[in-house]
Structure formats: structure tokens, C-alpha cells
Amino acid sequence: MVTLPAVGRLLAVTDLHGNLADFQAIVARFRAIVDAGGPRPHLLFCGDLVHGPAIAPQAWPEHLGDFYVDQTPRLLAEARWLQEAYPQQVHFLLGNHEHAHLGGPRLDKFHADEAAHLERQYAPGGFAPVRRWMAGWPLAAVAPGAGIAFTHAAPHAQIAGPRDLDDLALAGYESVPLADMASTGPLGALLWARTTPAERGLAFLRALHVGCKVAVFGHDIVREGHWIEHEPLLCVSSSFGCYDGDKVYLEWDLARPAGSAAEVARDGLRRLHPGARPVHRT
Template sequence: MSRIVTLPPVGRLLAVTDLHGNLADFHAIAARFKSLVAVPGPPPHLLFCGDLVHGPAIALTAWPEHLGDFYVDQTPRLLSEARQLATAFPGQIHFLLGNHEHAHLGGPQLSKFHPDEAAYLEGQYAAGDFDAIRQWMAGWLLAVVAPAAGIAFTHAAPHAQISGPGDLDNLKLAGYESVPLVDMSSTGPLGALLWARTTSAERAFAFLRALDPGCRVAVFGHDIVREGHLIEHEPLLCVSSSFGCYNGDKVYLEWDLARPAGSAAEVARAGLRPLYPDARPVHRT
């Protein structure tokens, strides 16, 4: 199976990162997508850049400032609604595999808010009911390419060393259960794409060229950027749409797929939009 999707050269793309069970944030981007569907023209696309699952289990009275605005984890309902959206708009909704989804597919055990995040989520389903969710996640992507725009999307930083797109198609998801979390970003292409927080410009450009010679910008999430986005250096644009941010700082990417992107700085300047336009920014300027 292919783990890369190539987007068409027309239409608008919305991309969000790391919802982590935040149903309100899901509803906000889904509403924006549906508003574009109602506009005549090429069909829009919506990309979730991984980590839809595993939200916090912290009471409002104990909620820490570093997690931004309070919310209650509603991962099961979010997953259900995301599948419904994908069914309603076939070929227009895309999902990148995140390190948190990988925990259900042979990745290492995660314990951010529970001793075993995967076991906790699966325990919220009746016996056997999570099997369909796991099968769905197993088909999620590792990269999305918008060749006319020159942009590639991954969950974490494009730190993987590959010779071509086929390298990603051949990756196996299982077998990482015993790998220490601190070693995942250096454990082959899969570990790098799901865990790396950054990479060098040389390595990033090499990854982009291997995916598509015309790619000039890498957009990803995984890390928390309190201000909403970070350009450490070209071609890296790290975006925070949800987890760990205040509502006024959360951003998503909206891009015309026919518009060539010259740099990460251009994509940030022309393409980033507030997820909640009426909310007051706390860190974002």
C-alpha cells in the first residue's frame, strides 16, 4: 500500500496538526472545510497531520498553564466524527500517522497522561470495537505532497533519510514496542518521521528532493509552538493548531494548491490562519 498521497494542482488545502482529542478544535477546522465545499470550484482538501488521539486527563482545577486552554479529552467521539467526515467526502480528507496513533500499531508505549495511553483509549471501547479503528489507522499516511505548490507534509520533522517515495511504502509499523522513546527519532525512517523535533537544512532538503524534486517547503507538527508556528530555518515550518496552545494562538494552514511556495517563510506569512479568529492571542504576535 502507498503511504504517500499526491494532491492535485488545483483547489484549496487546509492542514491542522496534533488535535489530541480536542473536539472543539476538530469542529472548528471541519466547519472551515465545509464552508469551502460550498464554494463553486475544485474540491478542497483537509489534512490532519497526525496525533488526533490521547488528550489530557487533568481537572480544570489542576490544569497547568503550559497546556494552554482547558479541554476535556474526547478522542473516541473525535475519531468517530473524523471517519464520518472522510466517508462523506471521499478522497478529500487525509490523515498522517502520528507517534500517538503508532502506539496502537506496534509503536512504543506512551505514558503522557495515563500509564499506557493506547491501553487507556482502547479500554474505552467495548471488546473488539477498537479493531476497526486500528485497521483504519494502519492505512494512514506518512507523507503528503502538493507538487504544484512545492510543499510536503509530515507528522514530525523531515529527518528521515530515503532514496525515493517507495522507501516509505515499504516501511513496517510493528516491532518498535521495546525501543526507548529517546531513541525513536534515530531508529530508521519511520522513527524519524514520527518523532524528530527538528533536522538540519541539508537533511530536510534531501528528504524533500527524494519525495519530489519540486518540493521546497516542509510543513509538520509534533512539537508544541506556543506562538502557533516556528521557522527554525528553511525549509522547516512547524505548525501548532491545537495541543499545548491557547485558542488565540492556534493556527492552521490554508493554501491554494496551484500557488508555488518559494519558502517556509512565505507559506507562514501567506498561508497561516487563526483557528479561532475572535480569540485573543496570548503568545502569537
């Protein structure tokens, strides 16, 4: 788990899936805050940076939103440079697609084996440093001053405290059916669950930090940009599966306590591409 400070601005995005333009849009906003001076801002990516579509423009389906070309290798290279340039300010959470390179089940969304397809784009041995980097990504982030916790998928895991996350092995899930991953223990839940009952979600938040009241996550596609099924769950779609005008990110003052998911959505969500026309938002 990464613990964020109680001062500064936090930007959080989800599920870029190789969309370089979306990555560069949030980085530009982050750098603008850096250049403005004041407390150091933080930028959090909530998993699934990798594995984008391989579909020609003429065959692009409407349910994937705006067309883009998967540029995962370049996105990963820029992401690593960004983290090196801003140490302790840029954070990446592990997603189920990164897990496919670290002992998770193999995925076949756009290729027979998404992980193998990406690794073949590197020279022999070239993906090994990327894999080592991903293996160090945390499974959750918590902002104690704001009372918000961040995960890739819904906060369905049952844990006693943050140290339980340190004990989770990443390997050994290669043969687990995808439909079973959310029920294979804390790791599967954090990477695959699409929802959770309110009490179970709140129990996970309290286990991370007693003051946490809101869970922010991605993993699922929300065409309108975000969804609150019920408190304390705020599911955010920043990129994959959405039109540019519907994509959102979270911008929040780390010193401001959040009272509810509804408050965070109302006051913290921003359009990733402000000039683009919303399609599904009402």
C-alpha cells in the same frame, strides 16, 4: 504517501489530541469552502488526533493552553465519517500517538499506557476497526503544484524515494526507548524528530518530489502557533499545548508554488479561532 492535486484549497492542521472543538472548527472551515463551490478543497490532518489530557480544570497547567476535555473516541468517529463523506478529499497522516496502537512504543503522557486507556473506552473488539483504519494512514503528503510536503514530525528521514515509505513496517518498536525513536530509521524519524539540518530536510523533500521546497509538520508544541527554525522547516501548532487565540492552521492554494517556509507562514497561516485573543503571539 498521499499526492494532492494541483488545484483547489488545502487546509492542514496538526496535533489535535482529542480536542473536539478544534476538530469541529477546521471541519466547519472546510465545509464552508465546499459549499462555496469551485475546485474541491482538501483537508489534511498531520497526525496525533488521539490521546488528550486527563486533568481537572483546577489542576490544569498553564503550559497546556486552554482547558479541554479529551474526547478522542467521538473525534475519531466524526473523523471517519468525514472521510467517508468526502472520499479523496480528507486525509490523515500517521502520528507517533497513533503508532502506539500499531506496534510503536507505549506512551505514558497522561495515563500509564495511553493506547490501552483509549482502547478500554471501546466495547470488546470495538477498537479493531479503528486500528485497521489507522494502519492505512500514510506517513507523508506532497502537494506537487505547491512544492510543499507534509509529515507528522520534522523531515529527518533518509530515503531514496516515495516507495521507501511503502516498505516501512509499523510493528516492532514496542520496546524502543522514546529518546531513541528519532534515530531508529525513517519511520522513527518521521514520527519523532523535532528538527533536522537544512540539507537533510531538503534531501528528504527532493526524494519525495523534485519540486518540493517547504516542509510543514507538527509534533512539537509552539506556543506562538508556528516556528521556522530555519529553511525549509515550518512547524505548526494547531491545537495541543496552545491557547485558542494562538492556534493556527495552513490554508493554501494548491496551484501556487511556495518559494520558502517564510512565505508559506506569512501568506498561508490562519487563526483556528479568529475570535479568540492571542496570548503568546507578538
